[in-house]
Amino acid sequence: MINEKLLTPKSIAVVGASNNTMKPGGKIIKNLVGNGFQGEIYAVNPHETKVQGIPSFASAEELPSVDLAVLAIPARLCFNIVKTLVEQNDTKAFIIVSAGFGEAGEEGKKLERQIVDLVDRNDACLIGPNCIGVMTPSHASVFTTPIPPLTSDGCDFISGSGATAVFIMESGIPKGLRFANVFSVGNSAQNGVEDVLAYLDETYVPGVSPRVKLLYIENIDNPDKLLFHASSLIRKGCRIAAIKAGSSTAGSRAASSHTGALTSSDAAVEALFRKAGIVRCYGREELTTVACVFMCKELKGKKLAIITHAGGPGVMLTDALENGGLKIPQIPDSPARQTLKEKLFPGSSVENPIDFLATGTAEQLGEIVDACENDFDVDGMAVIFGSPGLFPIRDVYEVLDQKMKSCKKPVYPILPSIINVKEDVAYFLSHGNVNFPDEVLLGKALTKVIHTPPPAPSELFLEGIDVDAIRKIVENAEDGYQSPEIIHQLFDAAGIPRVQEIVAKTETEAVLAATKIGFPVVMKVVGPVHKTDVGGVVLNVRNVAQVQKEFHHLNRIEGVQGVLIAQMASGIELFLGATYEQNFGHVVLCGMGGIYVEVLKDVASGLAPLSINEAQSMLRQLRSYKLLKGYRKQEGVNISLFEEIIVRLSSLLRHATEIKELDINPLLGNEKEILAVDARIRIKK
Amino acid sequence: MINEKLLTPKSIAVVGASNNTMKPGGKIIKNLVGNGFQGEIYAVNPHETKVQGIPSFASAEELPSVDLAVLAIPARLCFNIVKTLVEQNDTKAFIIVSAGFGEAGEEGKKLERQIVDLVDRNDACLIGPNCIGVMTPSHASVFTTPIPPLTSDGCDFISGSGATAVFIMESGIPKGLRFANVFSVGNSAQNGVEDVLAYLDETYVPGVSPRVKLLYIENIDNPDKLLFHASSLIRKGCRIAAIKAGSSTAGSRAASSHTGALTSSDAAVEALFRKAGIVRCYGREELTTVACVFMCKELKGKKLAIITHAGGPGVMLTDALENGGLKIPQIPDSPARQTLKEKLFPGSSVENPIDFLATGTAEQLGEIVDACENDFDVDGMAVIFGSPGLFPIRDVYEVLDQKMKSCKKPVYPILPSIINVKEDVAYFLSHGNVNFPDEVLLGKALTKVIHTPPPAPSELFLEGIDVDAIRKIVENAEDGYQSPEIIHQLFDAAGIPRVQEIVAKTETEAVLAATKIGFPVVMKVVGPVHKTDVGGVVLNVRNVAQVQKEFHHLNRIEGVQGVLIAQMASGIELFLGATYEQNFGHVVLCGMGGIYVEVLKDVASGLAPLSINEAQSMLRQLRSYKLLKGYRKQEGVNISLFEEIIVRLSSLLRHATEIKELDINPLLGNEKEILAVDARIRIKK
Structure with a gap:
């Protein structure tokens, strides 16, 4: 909960102020004065009466009322100072630059939590600890240089790393990049990158507030918040560019399944940024160049x-x-x-x-x-x-x-x-x-x-989606891979077309089932695990006589419990799957099946829930898109139906976050219909 | 023919010297003096006796003997000055910075040619005209700034554009990039980028000569020379990075055939650079960063x-x-x-x-x-x-x-x-x-x-390649698309395996042919153009009886001249083709056929002639490489045979530059054999 006192304080106290400008507490005073802060500056230093010409107080108790306090003192001293200021001096905003908190171990974490509780209780805001500070057009409360030109037509910049923020400014300044508000969130004790962005969104005034936002992110703790406010700001006319460092570490994380091998939390970041309309950058030079384009x-x-x-x-x-x-x-x-x-x-x-x-x-x-x-x-x-x-x-x-x-x-x-x-x-x-x-x-x-798309619409596609049914099925399901029955129920509830299947115990039932489904059909033995190995799958059964013959054949296989009669789907093999990424939700992956996904890695991803437009743009990204549309004499698939199925799947998943892994394989499609033939769903509650 | 007088002159005359350092003739004097040239500097200016403290002569005739002359005077005056200096003053090196020559029209071209003739006749060398000049550790004969640190452990830099050379140095200097010899070749009247590089190769002394070469190229007039000397220098331990500007213009050039649509002279440049071991860059920042890596x-x-x-x-x-x-x-x-x-x-x-x-x-x-x-x-x-x-x-x-x-x-x-x-x-x-x-x-x-490979070996693969036969066939061929017979002769001469084909006029001949080739065979009507449309192609003919039956059937088609009996090839459809690029030679393209080349554009290219290593690296670049090797239950192709065929084709082409277009389609391969089924070859002499 950032507040105005942080951005435009009338008075600032620097606790740990020093005459030595090679120390943080000295440099902050120097920066505040040098950058022409118009309000009152107070120093707190028990050994001085003046610090760099500024009146200095021996302790926080002696300070007058003050809007913002910047603390550059050892971690263990911070709690008491904050307590005094927030309770006695009406201080509503704090920047703690000191290290030695959450990043330093359990003791520091505890200290950090105590300060956050204190600040929260008093409706005050906290930036840091373990950060370089904050700069706004009104004040430069940082212990670093350079201080870039700070004007309201510059960029807002929120950084998860102080040193990186410095280096990014050093990359931008020579290009003429101006800044408005710069936040180094440090340990993000009370406010992380997402929280600051939320504040900038909530207080955004068109034509007045800075239009360009830059982010340097190492961890996305709250993807939903980032998505919501980034999209919102962009819809209001802002432009956002961001670096999310760590794409490779995440990429190498061991994958849990065939689908997962292509996903990773970096795919989730990528999908999130695209959904929000954030221009994703990978380096400082690139970020500041994109920022200059935005200017x-x-x-x-x-x-x-x-x-x-x-x-x-x-x-x-x-x-x-x-x-x-x-x-x-x-x-x-x-x-x-x-x-x-x-x-x-x-x-x-x-x-x-x-x-x-x-x-x-x-x-x-x-x-x-x-x-x-x-x-x-x-x-x-x-x-x-x-x-x-x-x-x-x-x-x-x-x-x-x-x-x-x-x-x-x-x-x-x-x-x-x-x-x-x-x-x-x-x-x-x-x-x-x-x-x-x-x-x-x-x-x-x-x-x-x-090439960065605008933010995706946030409405959820719900036409023909039975949310109550989905919830009931998921709530009754046990952890682990689900049975075909449950998968069918889920697909039916979400309107995802699948092949019809009926289990027959007798020859008569088999004939009836095949007639109901319509020829040709597929017949599969129910019971044995490795159906194909035991000759338990018969494709392209074309008439009643064949059904009868194959039924008897299948019925003789050891371990048989029945015979499944299924609709015979045909067409191009498609791929549709999803994995659940902690905090992000489901990353949906689609493409053509078989070698296209496995060898050529021609897969598009999106973050659930998806809109038709997003599904469209996912399919268009595929190198094999031309094949999907039908190439030369080769029949394609019904593209708009595929898009709808992708969207339906994403809506299903949005209501079933317990589904950690989903893989429709195969999904077969032609120009008339697309049918899920088999699927794997893993639930973990 | 660059010479030593250009690089380490004992004396330099600046013709058109001026006291106004905002004029080229003034700035050159300033740079020479400012950069501490150790030899004699003479000015030529009819209106001054001293220019910037340097003795000035009224005309070139009055000059003493001088090694290098730098001309910064109107184009029309240059010929006479060069004539005087080269004939009377023993001057063996010239830099003409003046514009108004070849780039300005016919008159200028003529003037330029006359000067080149004069210089050639007198065994002298010329840089320019229309350039910024030359810098070496000994002298800075340029009218521009900045003058970078010029030391023998810096980079050699040859630029086809003067302004771009300046901007590249401005990009490199802040990174600490040092230079040794900088050549701005301007109109390349006597010496282009390739010629300067050749000189640097021929005079290269390991451990003494600069090890890093940077090139900025707008036109490659002599690709063979560039390839030869770049490879040679790299083999001697040099590192070369180059920008070849103009990739997009070339890329949009209308393509003349299905194969050509994927080729372009930029593909030729790409292939040339890879063959030479040159690191290809696309911008100034990238070039200077790569140069710093080399340092x-x-x-x-x-x-x-x-x-x-x-x-x-x-x-x-x-x-x-x-x-x-x-x-x-x-x-x-x-x-x-x-x-x-x-x-x-x-x-x-x-x-x-x-x-x-x-x-x-x-x-x-x-x-x-x-x-x-x-x-x-x-x-x-x-x-x-x-x-x-x-x-x-x-x-x-x-x-x-x-x-x-x-x-x-x-x-x-x-x-x-x-x-x-x-x-x-x-x-x-x-x-x-x-x-x-x-x-x-x-x-x-x-x-x-x-990721830039070392230079490819320059030996030509000739095992089983009948060069005489190839030359004879090509010399006797007429312009245009070639008949199957000629194509077969060429492939046979190059050892490129193809399906066996025999034309039969009678049933007995057909049976004999099929027996000789071995079943199954393909039978095709000879005569009609659209064979398939008239039902003139029969696949998979399995025995003598079927041959007899189909022979009679085909023999009844209107316009029939005979029946072709062909080996029935099977396997994966491969793609192998080439186009001839003016000056460069043949760009060979390979990959998997059908959609892989047409839709997925999964094609690798190389410049003929190719070595087995190059063919190997081409195939490994393909996204579909895994499929070529055989994926899951799908049989692959004999990779080393495919490599050999690529190399054989490239050797064939190297001896038949009259072939402007070649397209083996289809080329079918499995794990045992790879066979060319059909091909198209266009010859233009």
């Missing part, structure tokens, strides 16, 4: 113009964007193109990339941008302009700055000469712009952004 | 230790490396691990990543590196050490510097705090080290390097 105007299509004064970077950017699915369309001939061409030096190209040569001027750049904005059929522009170091190029960057502000289309500036025209680039950034020093990293970031 | 000691295995004082970057690097196929193995418990653990602060981890906490010291770092070097089973180390900005960390970087020099295993330094400890990082770089500010970009570069 530009929104790209509303896939067509870009590349404006450059140097061939090479223009070509490399074209490669990166086209390979990533964006378009660098040739500008068709037109009066506007003619007019533009006349304004450029001979030898310039007005196709696309638009190359206005090494000698190109600021004025020409302005003309090109205007033409792209008003006349050419493109959705955005990338402008590449560096310098061989002969003379300053400030005039060009001035025009670029103006155009970026006046254009409705996004303009992505690529200023590669971070050495030659360092000052000019700094001037450009000082006007609130970002810079992409490497065109290919921009290209990849843009590609990633454009 | 470190060679990684001789796949196991890395990650040493870090901050969790986050360690995890992200683990992800990047493990996902890229490297290993971050857990360090097993051992006395050495115990001893190390005791030297670190409580809470440190000595598994892997080795995390020695935010409070970790320089001394501890030294101990960890020593343990990784001497005791732990790893092939290299990545050390992550930044700073939250509280105090300088020079002692840590001093230890790191020493250890990097003393260790036999490579140590990759990741110093992310390029703001907080800017001076310490600069100090570290000043000791000749590189830095990887972003761990994930390092991880990707390292992955790319480790």
Whole structure:
């Protein structure tokens, strides 16, 4: 429960303040003062009356009323200080930077819990412990540098690691990335990344609150909360990019089943991010580049113009964007193109990339941008302009700055000469712009952004799904792998089509069953475990006489308890399965069966519950999608029916979290119908 | 024909020298002087007697003998100056930075040719025109900045674009990348990228010449030369990384056939680079990161230790490396691990990543590196050490510097705090080290390097290949698609197994043919074009009686000229084809046939001629490799036979460059044999 006192306190007390700025308690004071905090700052240090010119108190008891307290003292001293402040000084917000708590063992965990209880009881909020602190446009209560530009049009940034937060800012600042609120949540004692995000969602004011959120996450404790608030913020117009570190460790976790071998909690993270509309990043450079893309105007299509004064970077950017699915369309001939061409030096190209040569001027750049904005059929522009170091190029960057502000289309500036025209680039950034020093990293970031889907709708598909029946079946089921009967009941309750099956004890029953189901049928012995090995499965039984014959044959097998008569499904072998991931819920996997899933690993995943749109996008991700649709003379499957079955399965699972593993194998489909032939379900309550 | 005068001239004349350092002719003088050129510098400027303190001559005629001339004057004046210098002043090396030549139209092309002729006739060398110049450890004859550190242990860098060369250096310098010789080849009038590389190969002295070569290429005019010298240099111990810009434009080129749709000249570039052992990069940041990897000691295995004082970057690097196929193995418990653990602060981890906490010291770092070097089973180390900005960390970087020099295993330094400890990082770089500010970009570069194969052997596989016969067949063939007879002759001459086929005119001939080939056979009508449509193909003919019956049946079809009796091949449908790429030769494509090539695009490519190793690595790249080997109950194909057929085809093609398109379809294989059933070959002379 973050509160306003944390973000915009009128007064801040630094407990453990020091004159030594190489100590955290000294650096926090320095940062607060240096960054121009407008309210009162109080120091608490028993040995000083002034700390860096700030009045210092011998103990917390002596402090006046204070909104926010930052504690940089040994862990064992923190509880009493918090108690004094929260009970006597009306302090409602705490940042504990000190280590030695939960991360250090049982003793520390206990201490941490006591402080959380105390803070909770008093309706106060706590960031940390074991963190670098918090920065907002109002105050920089951190013991680290650098302090980035803190403005309300910057990014909000929530980090599960303090050092990583520092390194991410060091990666972003040279690109001109500005920040608004930076939270280092440390041990997440009261507030983790999800909780801070929830607060930012709940207090979001369109047009006022920061629009871009960056997350660095090591553990997702509450995936539902993350999903809910990330989706909500994005629907309100925000953009979110996040790193979830640890994809490989999770990937190597031993898998419990054939399906599980393809899932992992990283698949769950991936599915969660896609569902929420979060752009997933894997490194600092990538995160800050995506953040810079977010700081530009929104790209509303896939067509870009590349404006450059140097061939090479223009070509490399074209490669990166086209390979990533964006378009660098040739500008068709037109009066506007003619007019533009006349304004450029001979030898310039007005196709696309638009190359206005090494000698190109600021004025020409302005003309090109205007033409792209008003006349050419493109959705955005990338402008590449560096310098061989002969003379300053400030005039060009001035025009670029103006155009970026006046254009409705996004303009992505690529200023590669971070050495030659360092000052000019700094001037450009000082006007609130970002810079992409490497065109290919921009290209990849843009590609990633454009391919991230919007948040999935949160409504649950319930048409024809008997939730009560599902609950009853699951509640009565025992732990372990379920019998065919229970599986059938569950599928029927969820409207998942399956082959009809009837167990016959006598020849007459067998004939009746086959007639009811319709020929051809499959006959299977009931009783023996390894049916195929004992010759207990007969496919393609086409008439009554054959049923009679096979019944007698099967009935002679040792251990026979009956004969199962089943509908004979046909078509393409499909794959549909799910595993339950602790906290996340079910990751649903789908694709074509057999080698497609086992060898080619051509599987799409999504987080239950799924919408039809999500199922659609899952299927379209498959390399084998063309085969599913029917390729050449090969019949495909009914795609919309497959989508519906995926959605139905996901709704079933959402109401049966006790199902830890589910595997429909095989699921056979053609253009008319798709039928589950066999399935495995494991329940654990 | 680059010569030594270009690299280590005793005297340099700058024609068009100026006092205005914002002009190329002024900046070149400034760079030469500023970079401490040890020989004589002469200026040529009719209006000055001194230029920037350097003696200036009114005309080239007045100059003394001079080794190298740099021309920064209008294009039309260049010929006469070169003529004077090369004929009267014993000048053997020229750099023309001026534009207005070949790139500007016909007139310029003519001028350029005249100068090349003149230079050629006089055994002199020319770089440019239309370039930024040349830098070597001896002189910086460029009109641009920055001038990177130029030392013989830096990289050689050859660029097809001047501006891009500048931007690449601006990307490399902040990482500590040093350079040796930098060539901007401009219009490549006499020397292109390949020619400069050839010179570097021919003059290579192991242990003395720069070991790392970087290339930025826009056009590969002479792929054979590039392949030959790149391979040669790499075999001598060099490492080469290159950008070939323009992958997307080429990729969109309309394809002329089903095979061609998957090929493109970019596939040829890709195949060429892989064959040569060149690490292919797609952007500046990537190129300079790979170059920094090359500057470190060679990684001789796949196991890395990650040493870090901050969790986050360690995890992200683990992800990047493990996902890229490297290993971050857990360090097993051992006395050495115990001893190390005791030297670190409580809470440190000595598994892997080795995390020695935010409070970790320089001394501890030294101990960890020593343990990784001497005791732990790893092939290299990545050390992550930044700073939250509280105090300088020079002692840590001093230890790191020493250890990097003393260790036999490579140590990759990741110093992310390029703001907080800017001076310490600069100090570290000043000791000749590189830095990887972003761990994930390092991880990707390292992955790319480790996955680039060594140069392929250059011997041609000729066992059982009748080159004379191939030449005779091709020389006698007419342009266009070839008849089955010619295709059979070619395959037989190359030892490519194919189904046996005999055309029978009578029933007796048909029976004899079938008996000779062996049952079952396929019978096809000869004459009608659409054989299948007229019922002219009969599969699986099993005995003499059936041959007789089908012969009569087929013989009744309109337009019949005979009946073809063919061996009935069976097994997995394979794909093998090739297209001829201008200058490159044949790009050979292979994979599984049908949907694997058409829908799943699971195709591997290589440049003819191929070795068995290359064919092996092509097949292993396929996602369907497991299926080729035989999956579950499904029979596979004879892999080593498939490899041999790929190699044989490539050797055939190497002797028949007139074949522009070749497509074996189908090629059927099982565990015993692989047979070409049908093929299409197009010849154009």
